[in-house]
Amino acid sequence: MPAVPVALAIRAGWDPSVAWVPLGPCYAPLEACAPRLGNRVDRFVERRDCLICGRPGRSVYRRDFAHEDVAAFLRSRAYPEGFFDETGEACFELLHCNSCVFLWQAHVLAPEFEKSLYDEYLDMDYSLEKKEGASFSFRCEGFRHAISAGLFCGDRPRDLRFLEVGMGWGLWTFTARAAGYDAVGLELSDRKVAYARQRSIEVISDLEGSDERFHYVHAEEVLEHVSDLGSFLPPVVRSLRRGGILFATVPNGTRLNAKLPGSRWKPKKLAAPLEHINVFSRDALVRLMAGHGLEPLSTRAVAANAVATARTLGWHRALFRRIQDHRKGTKIFFRRAR
Numbered sequence: 001m002p003a004v005p006v007a008l009a010i011r012a013g014w015d016p017s018v019a020w021v022p023l024g025p026c027y028a029p030l031e032a033c034a035p036r037l038g039n040r041v042d043r044f045v046e047r048r049d050c051l052i053c054g055r056p057g058r059s060v061y062r063r064d065f066a067h068e069d070v071a072a073f074l075r076s077r078a079y080p081e082g083f084f085d086e087t088g089e090a091c092f093e094l095l096h097c098n099s100c101v102f103l104w105q106a107h108v109l110a111p112e113f114e115k116s117l118y119d120e121y122l123d124m125d126y127s128l129e130k131k132e133g134a135s136f137s138f139r140c141e142g143f144r145h146a147i148s149a150g151l152f153c154g155d156r157p158r159d160l161r162f163l164e165v166g167m168g169w170g171l172w173t174f175t176a177r178a179a180g181y182d183a184v185g186l187e188l189s190d191r192k193v194a195y196a197r198q199r200s201i202e203v204i205s206d207l208e209g210s211d212e213r214f215h216y217v218h219a220e221e222v223l224e225h226v227s228d229l230g231s232f233l234p235p236v237v238r239s240l241r242r243g244g245i246l247f248a249t250v251p252n253g254t255r256l257n258a259k260l261p262g263s264r265w266k267p268k269k270l271a272a273p274l275e276h277i278n279v280f281s282r283d284a285l286v287r288l289m290a291g292h293g294l295e296p297l298s299t300r301a302v303a304a305n306a307v308a309t310a311r312t313l314g315w316h317r318a319l320f321r322r323i324q325d326h327r328k329g330t331k332i333f334f335r336r337a338r
């Protein structure tokens with residue numbers, strides 16, 4: 001185990017006695033996992049208009065769910081037998097908005113099935129193993145990010161309230177708490193919520209009625225999964241204090257938006273059917289957030305924060321990694337207007 005980052009983490013206030021410890025399999029109430037097929041066609045909803053500007057999208061790729069290219073991807077999931085037998089007009093179709101440089105899937109799971117996707121249809125054991133078995137450098141990255149987030153907010157950790165939306169198993173929320181913040185999580189999957197609560201992570205059930213509570217909102221690899229961004233984002237932004245920071249990361253879809261899928265393109269993780277339903281270019285993400293009153297922080301502000309983080313941790317390589325992250329355009333800090 002590399003000893004130096006541990007020493008640095010402890011120097012920065014990390015308490016190793018409360019480190020993330022796997023506690024065995026995750027438990028979920030059985031009733032939460034019962035497959036519900038419902039009316040077959042109603043399992044899908046259609047999104048023809050751009051989620052950012054509202055203009056009609058242009059269809060650039062269309063395959064039935066039964067097409068081998070799509071079916072090959074779906075077989076790796078745990079959809080109930082017959083789930084894709086009668087889908088009506090629903091298929092794997094990508095629409096594009098030239099104006100926003102944004103791609104999205106037209107047919108996505110209806111809200112009541114969207115929840116099942118993350119409780120039943122995906123390989124939860126694999127997902128959990130990936131997080132519990134994460135490398136030491138991955139965990140250090142999460143810790144470094146928590147420090148960086150706190151420096152943006154500029155106060156003592158115990159006075160700062162953090163929210164992680166789409167927290168998954170809660171690893172980052174846990175890390176942020178270990179760094180001293182008052183951090184809570186929000187998550188759709190009952191199994192993940194149960195797992196996080198077993199580890200004493202505070203999970204809130206919704207943001208209704210929430211008003212300017214948080215100094216910082218962490219949205220890591222979430223927005224690409226959200227079917228209705230117009231309903232999802234307003235309460236998240238409202239929960240942020242004026243001048244507060246929202247950090248968003250999404251898979252980098254800039255290249256796929258520039259060179260749209262041709263006839264020989266096959267569905268891949270970047271646009272995973274029914275999962276990565278929004279494929280953002282950097283500009284699209286900035287434009288989406290601007291519509292909700294969030295401005296990206298300047299390169300200068302991000303670089304200054306990276307220097308402060310590197311100083312705090314005594315870990316100067318972090319400085320260069322932060323600047324590289326920023327250039328990749330998939331990890332952006334936004335500030336809510338005052």
Ligand SMILES: [Zn+2]
Nearest residue numbers: 050053097100
């Ligand atoms: Zn658009």
